[in-house]
Amino acid sequence: MSYSAVLKREIFNKEITSKEEKYAELFGIFSAKKSFKKKGIHFSTENVSLAKRVYSNLRDVTKMDIQIKYQVDKKLGTHKIYEVISLVTKNSEKEYKHLLNKMLSLKNFFEKKTEEQLAGIIRGFFLSCGYVKSPEKGYALDFFVDTEDSATYLYYLFKNMKKRVFQTDKKNKSLVYLRNSEDILDIIFLIGGVTSFFEFEEVIVNKEIRNRINRNINWEIANETKKLSASEKQIKMINFIEEKLGLENLTDVLKETAYLRLENGDLSLQELADLMEISKSGIKNRFRRLETVYKSLVEESQSEN
Numbered sequence: 001m002s003y004s005a006v007l008k009r010e011i012f013n014k015e016i017t018s019k020e021e022k023y024a025e026l027f028g029i030f031s032a033k034k035s036f037k038k039k040g041i042h043f044s045t046e047n048v049s050l051a052k053r054v055y056s057n058l059r060d061v062t063k064m065d066i067q068i069k070y071q072v073d074k075k076l077g078t079h080k081i082y083e084v085i086s087l088v089t090k091n092s093e094k095e096y097k098h099l100l101n102k103m104l105s106l107k108n109f110f111e112k113k114t115e116e117q118l119a120g121i122i123r124g125f126f127l128s129c130g131y132v133k134s135p136e137k138g139y140a141l142d143f144f145v146d147t148e149d150s151a152t153y154l155y156y157l158f159k160n161m162k163k164r165v166f167q168t169d170k171k172n173k174s175l176v177y178l179r180n181s182e183d184i185l186d187i188i189f190l191i192g193g194v195t196s197f198f199e200f201e202e203v204i205v206n207k208e209i210r211n212r213i214n215r216n217i218n219w220e221i222a223n224e225t226k227k228l229s230a231s232e233k234q235i236k237m238i239n240f241i242e243e244k245l246g247l248e249n250l251t252d253v254l255k256e257t258a259y260l261r262l263e264n265g266d267l268s269l270q271e272l273a274d275l276m277e278i279s280k281s282g283i284k285n286r287f288r289r290l291e292t293v294y295k296s297l298v299e300e301s302q303s304e305n
Contacts, residue, residue: 003134007188007196008127012049014192021120022057027103028124029054031150032143040064040087040096050127051082058084062099064092107153110160115190118161123191125154129173132184135203139181144173151176163187231265234287237294238262244297254293257286 001009016022029050030036035043041058045051048070055068066086073079088096106113106121113121125143133140145151151167151174158165158176163183167176178184181204189197238258241247247258260272267275273283 003196003200004130004132007132007193008047009049010194010196011123011127011192012053016057016120018116019061020114021116022061023102024106024117024120025124025127026054026057026061027106028121028126029128030103030124031153032125032128032145034146034150036100038088041085043084044081045128046079046081048080048082051084053127054084058086061102062086062095064095064099065089110156113157118157119190119192121157122154122187126187126191132188135181135200135207139179139184141178141184141187143176144171145176146173148174150174158183230269231261231267234261234290235265237291241290241294241297244301245293250290250293254286254290257283258290 016025030041030043033043033045035041043051043054045054051068051070055066058064058066064086066084068082068084070080070082073081086096106117125145129144129146131140131142131144133142143151143154145154154176155165155167158178163178163186164180165176165178165183167174169175178187181200185197185200185204188200238247238261241250241258247255250258256276257272260275264272264275269283269287270280273280276283
């Protein structure tokens with residue numbers, strides 16, 4: 001089961017007692033799927049748990065007649081489509097108007113929302129059209145919204161919450177998405193995915209530890225490679241001096257340095273300096289002098305040719 005499905009299952013098992021939060025969740029669900037109609041509410045989904053939740057919440061907040069049914073859709077395979085329908089009649093016009101007013105009062109994204117309302121609205125959008133990628137594969141929270149107006153509403157809702165949110169079009173849908181792990185964690189916790197929150201956080205921590213270890217290993221490898229590269233260059237230079245001049249013809253200091261390097265090709269400059277009981281700048285100075293001898297011998301060799 002995907003991480004997203006696990007999170008939704010956890011949310012479906014979460015009981016909401018506040019009517020205000022139920023209004024907010026229904027508003028998010030219906031806004032995402034353009035379910036508000038002139039003749040009433042018509043919501044459809046392939047998720048039976050979501051259909052049952054919508055039906056149950058509507059029963060708790062309105063006295064309108066509500067129906068739940070399903071039909072089989074054979075396009076691109078066989079699918080069951082669950083529908084929650086509440087049609088307006090003469091007797092229910094007033095009740096429907098009250099229901100719309102309660103939900104649509106949340107539509108102003110600049111108006112300050114309570115945490116309860118925010119949780120309900122975002123949870124509704126997520127249950128209806130949201131997807132969270134498994135944190136092992138990356139950090140992504142996506143909402144594929146039916147209308148651009150509703151997507152823009154959700155975008156500014158996140159903006160007002162100081163989240164790093166983006167909006168674009170994809171697959172004939174308006175996509176609102178977050179890619180920052182901290183923002184995604186905040187949203188998962190807000191909408192009631194407490195267990196999923198801790199699982200997501202644990203993955204992040206483990207990934208950071210692995211990345212830190214890998215960075216340290218890469219740093220050590222790079223340093224070792226750099227050290228060996230410098231050593232190889234110095235040994236090549238010393239061998240050329242031996243061939244053209246002879247190390248015995250060097251000053252005692254440079255001769256000692258040359259032989260020590262030939263005997264300890266795997267040591268760093270600092271380790272060589274420690275063996276000779278001099279400073280690192282001192283050993284660098286000796287190799288500069290050896291390099292001067294090397295370059296003069298190279299020039300002589302080239303002029304002879």
